[in-house]
Amino acid sequence: MTDFSQGVAFIEDEYVAIAEAKIPLLDWGFLHSDATYDVAHVWRGKFFRVGEYIDRFQTSMGRLRMSIPYDRDQIQAIMFELVRLSGLRDAYVEIICTRGIPAPGSRDPRSCENRFLAFAVPFVWIANDEKRARGLNLLISKRQRIPPEAVDTRIKNYHWLDMVMALFEAYDEGADTVVLVDAEGNLVEGPGFNVFVRHGDTVITPVRGVLEGVTRQTILEILTREDLQVKQEPLPSATAKAADEAFLTSTAGGIMPVTRINGERVGDGRPGALTTKLNDAYWALHDDPELNIAVEY
Ligand SMILES: Cc1ncc(COP(=O)(O)O)c(C=O)c1O
Structure with missing residues (x-):
């Protein structure tokens, strides 16, 4: 056999x-x-x-x-x-x-x-249990993600040279992972994930130049239950650095808290309350019969 x-x-x-x-x-x-x-x-x-x-x-x-x-x-x-x-x-x-x-x-x-x-x-995790508990140190690379004018980033693609070289840069800087930018320096996406930040009662996630992640979409749906303003718009580097909370979303690992950006603390340097709540809600949806289909082994 x-x-x-x-x-x-x-x-x-x-x-x-x-x-x-x-x-x-x-x-x-x-x-x-x-x-x-x-x-x-x-x-x-x-x-x-x-x-x-x-x-x-x-x-x-x-x-x-x-x-x-x-x-x-x-x-x-x-x-x-x-x-x-x-x-x-x-x-x-x-x-x-x-x-x-x-x-x-x-x-x-x-x-x-x-x-x-x-x-x-x-199952593959972008960040292991320990890193998800502690939160990630995210590097904002100066490297641009391939622009949507060149390759439609809504198409899931293997154009990863930009992301892999940016990952090397992140590891050289002692960061856990990396997010790339667009030509204006706005954050777009990283190797296998979308990015979100919270500022007060506003949540921002980029929409242009990214893959429209299924996990991102799930989080946007969960966020409709919260009393928060959700914006899908360009995310400048300065806005990300000044965020109260930040997290990454991916099929390979769900919701990953970011507790440092370029080595500097995000909020109080611990996974944010909203991030934790969204993570719990995300995994709870894995018991929803409308969203899940059992494999017959
Ligand atoms: C470039 C890129 N952005 C975002 C994502 C997140 O998408 P999803 O939540 O559908 O896994 C992925 C997933 O692999 C990806 O490769």
């Missing part, structure tokens, strides 16, 4: 152990980062908001002029099968569409057959 406990991939219509999963070298997904992807998660045996991740994936494919021979229900069925085969109760489930390989001698993307791939591995 193949051991699927470390993860399972779906490639060329087959389910294989994650260590055996390979893609052809000439696929433009690899050679040119010409791909889109999405990541959903399974928590305690249930997929959270899976339909929304598939919707975003299909929208991204459409914007990139990609198509695959699997419809929405088939994609969802593959995602569930990956998790069922793995036996994982808490999983990170990625679906990918690559451009594929052009016809021999051609560099015409229209000649490519787009490729669908997927995999499930154990």
Whole structure:
């Protein structure tokens, strides 16, 4: 029996152990980062908001002029099968569409057959338990995130050289992670997350030049229950530095408090009360039958 406990991939219509999963070298997904992807998660045996991740994936494919021979229900069925085969109760489930390989001698993307791939591995946390309890030291990089005029950041993409180099910069400075900026110096997003700050009774999150995160959306929905003003607008660096609270949102790790920005304390230097409340509300939604679908193992 193949051991699927470390993860399972779906490639060329087959389910294989994650260590055996390979893609052809000439696929433009690899050679040119010409791909889109999405990541959903399974928590305690249930997929959270899976339909929304598939919707975003299909929208991204459409914007990139990609198509695959699997419809929405088939994609969802593959995602569930990956998790069922793995036996994982808490999983990170990625679906990918690559451009594929052009016809021999051609560099015409229209000649490519787009490729669908997927995999499930154990749940991944951007920040471990200790860091989430203490809060993160976030560096505001001077590096720009690829602008939406170049690559539509609403399409989940593998254009990560900006973010990876910024991460190196953060580690060199002793920070835990990094947020990139736009041409005007406003914060946009970081490697795998959106950013929020609270100033008094106003909460701000950037909307331009970012991926519209499903976790971000969930937090915006939870915030409608609070007596706070929520603004989706540019977030200047000075506003972020003067915030009372700051936090990051991601499928890979939920709500992560930021307690330092560029080494300086945010508020009193401890995870904020709103951040903690939103984190609790976010995980509580994982028991809501309307938002979760159980995997039948
Ligand atoms: C660049 C970027 N921004 C934001 C996010 C957060 O999106 P979500 O909450 O849907 O995971 C991600 C997620 O991986 C991301 O890669």
